[in-house]
Every structure is written in structure tokens, then in C-alpha cells.
Amino acid sequence: xxxTQRLQWYTSPKMIYRAGRKSMALDxxxxxxxxxxxxxxxxxxxxxxxxxxxxxxxxEIDFSSYEGSSVTxxxxxxxxxxxxxxxPLFTGLTATQHxxxxxxxxxxxxxxxxxxxxxxxHVFEAEKEDSWFTIGGYYxxxxxxxxxxxxxxxxxxxxxxxxxxKGTDSIMEQARSKGHTLLKDH
Numbered sequence: 001x002x003x004t005q006r007l008q009w010y011t012s013p014k015m016i017y018r019a020g021r022k023s024m025a026l027d028x029x030x031x032x033x034x035x036x037x038x039x040x041x042x043x044x045x046x047x048x049x050x051x052x053x054x055x056x057x058x059x060e061i062d063f064s065s066y067e068g069s070s071v072t073x074x075x076x077x078x079x080x081x082x083x084x085x086x087x088p089l090f091t092g093l094t095a096t097q098h099x100x101x102x103x104x105x106x107x108x109x110x111x112x113x114x115x116x117x118x119x120x121x122h123v124f125e126a127e128k129e130d131s132w133f134t135i136g137g138y139y140x141x142x143x144x145x146x147x148x149x150x151x152x153x154x155x156x157x158x159x160x161x162x163x164x165x166k167g168t169d170s171i172m173e174q175a176r177s178k179g180h181t182l183l184k185d186h
Contacts, residue, residue, distance in 0.1 A: 029107065036155075044098055046091065055083070055155050058079070059157065060157040092180075133166075137163040
């Protein structure tokens with residue numbers, strides 16, 4: 001194929017349409033991943049307004065694979081209820097770091113699913129290594145397109161699968177209790 005023929009082929013309406021669709025899909029995938037990264041950022045910085053901004057009004061949470069969770073079986077909650085449920089735990093911890101990697105995203109119109117591998121490090125007392133607790137696994141998330149979200153996508157479902165744990169898991173209940181006390185004092 002001659003150069004002029006190739007240029008005509010690449011600039012044809014059909015090719016421009018295909019390139020545009022691929023570009024939109026990549027943009028959506030980036031925004032879906034960013035939504036889940038904001039999940040980590042909101043928790044780790046204790047910015048519960050940011051954290052709430054990425055959840056739909058109704059959300060299904062399944063943390064049943066994590067023994068010690070405040071959600072022991074799959075639950076349908078409002079976004080506000082979910083944030084209210086996790087706030088004491090993360091308020092009571094000195095620090096957390098949620099690392100999210102390898103987003104595997106599937107788009108179907110205005111609905112997306114994403115599997116994101118994760119490690120979550122929880123610190124009750126920074127100077128005491130025996131008060132640290134880390135889990136590893138993955139999140140399976142469901143999202144819907146929504147213009148009210150900072151990224152254009154809202155979480156409608158979050159399922160955590162824990163594959164391993166390391167450290168002292170009893171700090172989680174201590175942190176939750178401390179967080180309830182701190183929140184009552186404010």
C-alpha cells in the first residue's frame with residue numbers, strides 16, 4: 001500500500017471512530033482505577049468527605065473474608081452508613097497505607113467492574129512493631145458512571161478477598177474502640 005493510500009485509510013471516518021472509541025475506553029478505565037485509588041487516599045488521609053464522594057447512595061459491601069471486619073456478611077448499606085461504620089476504626093489508627101495495584105477493568109456501557117490487588121498496612125502505635133497489622137488480597141469492585149463523582153464513576157459494590165495476613169490483628173478492635181472514644185469527644 002502506497003503512503004497516500006495508508007494516510008487515507010488511517011484518516012477515514014471508520015478509523016477515526018475506532019480510535020475515538022479506544023480512547024474513550026482507556027479514559028474510562030483510568031477513571032475507574034482512579035476512583036479506587038481515591039478509596040485508598042480517603043482512608044489513609046482520614047478524609048471521610050473524599051471517601052464518601054466515591055460511593056453511590058446504595059452500596060453492597062462484602063468483607064466476609066476478613067475476620068474481624070465490622071461487616072461480617074454481605075450487606076446493603078447507604079454510602080453514608082458505610083462511611084459511618086468504618087470511620088471509628090480508621091480514626092483510632094495512627095496510620096494506614098493501602099497500596100492498590102494491577103487494576104483489571106471491564107467496561108459495559110455505564111457499568112464497570114474492577115479487580116484491584118491490594119495490601120493494607122494498619123498501625124496502632126507507630127513505634128511498636130507488635131501493634132502493626134497487614135493484610136493482602138484483592139478487591140472486586142462494581143461501579144456506575146455518575147457525573148456527581150470526582151472521577152465520573154461511583155462504587156456500588158466492594159468485595160474484599162483476604163489472601164494473607166501478618167502481624168497483630170487485635171489492634172483493629174483496639175483502634176475501633178479508641179476511634180469511637182475520639183469521635184465522641186469531638
